[in-house]
Amino acid sequence: MSMSERLDPFQPPDSSSGGEPGKLLGRVVGGSLKDGVDVKLDYNSSVEDIQVGKYVVLEGSRLKFFGMVTDVRLDALNPEMASITPNVEDPFIAEVVSGTATYGTIHVLPSLALPLESIRGVTSPEPVKTVPAHFAVAREATQEDVASVFGEETDKNFWVGSPLDLEAKVCINLEELVKRSNGIFGKSGTGKTFLTRILLAGIIQKDAAVALVFDMHNEHGWQGTSEGQNSRSVKGLKQVLGSKVALFTLDEESSRKRRVSTDYTVKIGYNEITPEDIRLLRESLSITERGMDAVEELAGCYGDSNWLAKTLELAAAELQKEVKEKTQVDIHIGTIRALKTSLSRLKRFDFMEEKAQGQPVQRILEYLGRGTSVVLEFGRYADDSAAQILVANILSRRIHERYVEWTEKALGEGGAPPHPLVIVIEEAHKFLNSEVASQTIFGTIAREMRKYNVTLLVVDQRPSGISDEVMSQVGTRLCCLLDNDKDVESVLTGVAGRSELREVLAHLDSKQQALIFGHAVPMPVVIKVREYGTTESYAQLGVSSTSAAPADYAGMQKEMYGD
Amino acid sequence: MNDSLSSRAGDAEAEVIQATTISFTAHCYELNGAPPLGSLVKAVSGSTEVIAAVSLAQTSSVDSGRKPVALGDGRQTFEEIIHRNPHLSQLFTTEFQAVVVGYKERDEYVRRLPPAPSPVHSPVYRCADREIADFTSSLSFLDLIYAASLPPLREEMLAAFIRMAGQARGGDRNFLAEAGRQAVVLMRKEPAQLWRLLEMIRA
Structure with missing residues (x-):
């Protein structure tokens, strides 16, 4: 067989092949379920094309894994290779060296897996319980991959956006x-x-x-x-x-x-404000813990729906007297005065009325x-x-x-x-x-x-x-x-x-x-x-x-x- | 190189005089007539062709006890010296060593060591471009060259071979790049030598 009759064996794999599988990124070279897997990038894939957050598919022998790129790293076959720099100004040398002597590694966190045989069947992806084997192929996810995980836009599935670098619909x-x-x-x-x-x-x-x-x-x-x-x-x-x-x-x-x-x-009527509401406002109205105790006593004395109106209306001394008569609790007059000042700030809210209509x-x-x-x-x-x-x-x-x-x-x-x-x-x-x-x-x-x-x-x-x-x-x-x-x-x-x-x-x-x-x-x-x-x-x-x-x-x- | 190589592909250029499983030494029929470093040759015996890459050529005195002396006085060219001393071709021999990279059996190339070395006295031919292209359609044998050649010569030898194969394939850049990538893996422990090799083969 002569050379002209066969396909050039040194032609780089076609990276732009549309249709079925996504672009080949590289192969799995290590990792764990806990920490995610490392994918060594193929020499046709540049680290610069891969962003953190990218959606990736890992094709194991029986399972297809869906994951996300969580880190991108530069590696060298031998650490000395990085320190003794080659002449990368030359395009040929740069081409040869990148992806072999020095290469990118992406870290992928697999989240879901789908059995390969029934990929077109009814089985839906399930949370991962293992990782793809060594040298499993990593590919860019395609629109179909995204749809198989996030579903199509339906009455219940709402399209919120698309994955990075991919025109596909991610649905919630x-x-x-x-x-x-x-x-x-x-x-x-x-x-x-x-x-x-x-x-x-x-x-x-x-x-x-x-x-x-x-x-x-x-x-x-x-x-x-x-x-x-x-x-x-x-x-x-x-x-x-x-x-x-x-x-x-x-x-x-x-x-x-x-x-x-x-x-x-x-x-909102004063009658609708309960001591609990005031407790939430403690900080913004600067009410002390003692002031809060007074609020509870006032509410006990006048009732949940009346206490605020009364507190704002009556004089401090009067309030002190009435509370003492009804509940035998002696609130310090200074506390009541401070409380009245704090609560009076509610008056400046135009949406407040004495009694809500x-x-x-x-x-x-x-x-x-x-x-x-x-x-x-x-x-x-x-x-x-x-x-x-x-x-x-x-x-x-x-x-x-x-x-x-x-x-x-x-x-x-x-x-x-x-x-x-x-x-x-x-x-x-x-x-x-x-x-x-x-x-x-x-x-x-x-x-x-x-x-x-x-x-x-x-x-x-x-x-x-x-x-x-x-x-x-x-x-x-x-x-x-x-x-x-x-x-x-x-x-x-x-x-x-x-x-x-x-x-x-x-x-x-x-x-x-x-x-x-x-x-x-x-x-x-x-x-x-x-x-x-x-x-x-x-x-x-x-x-x-x-x-x-x-x-x-x-x-x-x-x-x-x-x- | 290409032209001369193709035109002479028909005749044997040398004869195996010593052979091991991994390499052989051939005696050239013509003084100073060794094939270029890195070129692909085949030693033919019966239906088997042992394919090897030239790794070292040497011209020396036939009688190892006799030391050659200078013949000119500084004014003659090499050709003039040879012309005046026609007997020289009888006193010196050119030999080359070649690293075995595979063999051809029943019209198929096998890119690993042959089961037996070439028999002594097998004629040695240079491979034609088409044969080189066929044999180098896979580069799985490159490590044989790497393993059989010694450090100072290693990257020169590999580079010469890759350049030769690249030329035989019409300067195929993808081939050169792929060969470069294989070399990167082979020479990963010697980055300085590796970069030198890449400089030598760059397209």
Whole structure:
């Protein structure tokens, strides 16, 4: 046989072959289940083409493994080779040396495995219990690989973004997602709000749950801005999802100034504030421990619904006298005075009234019961944590109470349980830090998980500020770039492959990239978050005007309010 | 080199005078007529061809007891000296050693050591370009050259062989790169020598 008759045996393998398998990257050369495997890159693959977080497939002899690149390293066949430098200016020598004498090694954390024989059958990938053998081939994942792991976009699967360097859809199982509390983390300016908006749009659009959004910074309801060099305004949930979203406000004036038409203005009465609410505000109102004792005594004396109005209305001496008469407890007059000063700061909140006229909780529940999500804008209270803690806590507690009643009734009498509710809180560490997590309703919700069909979506830039107990209950975590060690540590607590994921997390782009791991995704994955802000994206995320609430809402409403 | 090599491929150039499993020594029919370093030769006996790469050539006195002396006075060229002393070709011999890299049996190339060395007096031919190209379509034998050649000569020998094969294959850059990669693995413990080799074979 002459040379011309056969294929050139020295032709490098075709790297751009489209179609079936992805590009060959290299072969497995070592590793462990605990730490992940090392893949020596083939001479056709450059380390510079491989980013941490890339999605890789390892083809063993019987199993196909899915994993993520967690580290990239430079190696040499012999350490001296790196110190006695060859003439790499010459392209030929550079070509020969790279991938042989000196080569790249990527570290891959396999998460899922699929038996090869039934790859087109019904078997779905399962968590790995072993690693691929030596010299198993590593390839770039293809669209089909991504689809086989994350599923196709369906009624329950919501497309959140695509893997790095690949046009494929990574989907989150919304049904699983809303069963537990979830978290969106990332330092400021990394796209948390953007990701939250997309996720909420998905949850609402696909009716996975109704959402109650405490929109502290007025970004989700009507209109938000996209961050970046050419920041522009993007449509909020109300504009995209229309009747599926109701807009409530705490500050009518601010909403009017921003030309946002709202559905309801929330007012909170003094009678609705309990000593527990004040305990959460202790720090922001600077109330001492003794002051808190006084609050308890006052509440004992005047009742939970009257004590605040009385405290603000009566003089210190009078209060002291009345408490002493009723409960035989002598509160120091100075304590009462200090307390009165602290509590009087509540008066400056325009949304507070002596006695609430409307029933904000009732109204919110009505909307939620109809399958309409509620976004509560905070208007000018965007930077006032006392207002935020107070309002979010009061409303959530009442709503949670109703959901508990409802669920228990459903369990006892066999009715329909309420549709899942997702409560969205930003700057969550204010509500869930280890000092207050045990006292706020949010701590309770996070711990209860799906028991009463109410879960949290916490959005925070300082996850280390959130209590460990709450973090351990967070089912799915969507993390944008985090670079504070404490925050990274706290986000990764209790996650397999923590040290590998830490590298991935630290190297995310500062914009629109997120690492997702936890309950609602089969394996950790880094995504480019899908687009939001174009006409096309609005159309994809919106709902047609004719779409009605799902049928069970009618039943739900009956359950809640009677006929 | 190519042209002369092909045109003379028909005639034997030397004869095996000493053989081991890993190498043989051949006596050239022509004084100073050894094939170039690294070139591929075959020692033919019956239907078997033992393929070897030239690793060392040497011209010396036929009688090891007689020491050659200078013949010119500084003004003659080499050709003039030879012309005036035609008997020299009877007093000196040129021999070369070749490292065995494989053999051909029943029209198939086998790239490992033959079961037996070439018989003494087997004629030795240079391989033609087509034969070189066929034999080097796999480079699994390169370590035989590496193992049988000694350090100062090693990278020179390997480089000469790779260059020769590359030329026979029409300067195939992919071949040279692949051979370079194999050399990297073989010479991983001697980086300085390896880089020298790569300089020598660079396309």
